[in-house]
Amino acid sequence: MVTIKDIAKATGCSPSTVSRVIADNSRISEKTKQKVRAAMRELGYHPNLTARNLVARSTKTIAVIMPSSADTSLQNPFFSEVLRGIGSHLHSRQFSLLLASGATETEKFKEVERLVLGKYVDGIILLYSRLNDPILSFLKEQEFPFVMVGKPLQYTDDIVHVDNDNIMAGKDITEYLISQGHKRITFIGGATDLVVTIDREKGFETALTEAGLPVTEDEVIYTEFLKSGGREAVEKILKMKTKPDAVVVSDDLISIGVISTLEEHGLSVPGDISLASFNNIYFSEIIHPSLTTVDIRIYELGVESSKAVIKLCTDQKLDTKRIIIPHSIVYRNSVRAVE
Structure with missing residues (x-):
């Protein structure tokens, strides 16, 4: 069985230094850590983390x-x-x-x-x-x-x-829609008690106000951060007397539901309604149409x-x-x- 002493002997370090490397002590240089860890891999040493954590009163x-x-x-x-x-x-x-x-x-x-x-x-x-x-x-x-x-x-x-900075992100994406000539823009957000919804909506409203466009309660829809949430949002849009020419959607997954439900009703994105979204998740580029979206990393x-x-x-x-x-x-x- 390989021990700390074996690692110390192989690396020329003291047993206490090896122990500190195992504990990832910040006082040990990165060069020494790499040398000790390489020896541990080569010799097949596996530290007893449970015992060490009990001593350190840490669960890691x-x-x-x-x-x-x-x-x-x-x-x-x-x-x-x-x-x-x-x-x-x-x-x-x-x-x-x-x-x-x-x-x-x-x-x-x-x-x-x-x-x-x-x-x-x-x-x-x-x-x-x-x-x-x-x-x-x-x-x-x-x-x-x-x-x-x-x-x-x-x-x-x-x-x-x-x-x-979700307020700025909400403002930036809304300003982009306005720059493309859109004037009737609806915001589709998540739950009202989530701060991300509050901030993105605030940015959306700021962009409309600065552009001299009206801000009304009818232009804001709240739903779940799910594909089904997009379906529910579209059902509300279809009941509006004056339908939007663009939507800002607070999540790419909601956007999937929005696009598919609009298509079921004979409406297309972006032909009938432009759509800008958030998150830039992995399928944003491969769906049709590919999503214009805020990459939040x-x-x-x-x-x-x-x-x-x-x-x-x-x-x-x-x-x-x-x-x-x-x-x-x-x-x-x-x-x-x-x-």
């Missing part, structure tokens, strides 16, 4: 809290992509990922309470920002290390969060949130509590210019 596990049940959330490719980013960095730092959700808000709260009070995890990543969230209040009360993907409306200066949101939560768990200094991932518009075929 991060819990990721979904906004709804896993069955519902994982229908949206946003979550699989952000989890890919989170998981890649956690793996590189030898942390494990634990996925937590609940069929109801009560179930989800009890699961978080169990994880925190039972010390099953070192930190938590919240994959959403919601108004009046009891989980957020609980984590703050417990002073437990956590990071939020999204902007908190409360305690903004106290909570570490990774986000896009989902993978980077995941990576940066995992970097931040590990720093909190290991008492490292964070330069800022607001980490903004830049966005950009990807121009494709779902928007037409109005003559």
Whole structure:
């Protein structure tokens, strides 16, 4: 059986240095870490992480809290992509990922309470920002290390969060539709208690106001971040007395439902209604028509949130509590210019 002493002998390091490399101690140089890890692979050494974690009083596990049940959330490719980013960095730092959700808000709260009070995890990543969230209040009360993907409306200066500037993103994509000659634009957002919906809608309204276009309640529709949500949104659009000539959709998956349902009613995108969306998920380019969408760099949101939560768990200094991932518009075929 290969031991730490064998690794030390093979590398010319002391056993204590090898132990620090296994613990990923920041005081050990990257060159030494690479040399020791190479020897561990070559000799087939596998550290007893459970024993080490018990000594360090650490689980080396991060819990990721979904906004709804896993069955519902994982229908949206946003979550699989952000989890890919989170998981890649956690793996590189030898942390494990634990996925937590609940069929109801009560179930989800009890699961978080169990994880925190039972010390099953070192930190938590919240994959959403919601108004009046009891989980957020609980984590703050417990002073437990956590990071939020999204902007908190409360305690903004106290909570570490990774986000896009969704107000600006909403404004940018709406201004693009206006620049193409569109004047009757409808916003299709997610749940009204999600901060991402609030911010993107605010940007949408700002763009209309600055362009001298009217802003009315009829021009805003709320639905679920699912393909079925797009179907429900179109049913509301079809009942409007004056139908829009363009829509801003807060999620690419909703857009799929919008396009297919419009086609069922003999309407086309962009022939009858232009469509601009958000997220730039993997199928945005291959569907017909390909989506003009805001690329929010989902993978980077995941990576940066995992970097931040590990720093909190290991008492490292964070330069800022607001980490903004830049966005950009990807121009494709779902928007037409109005003559």
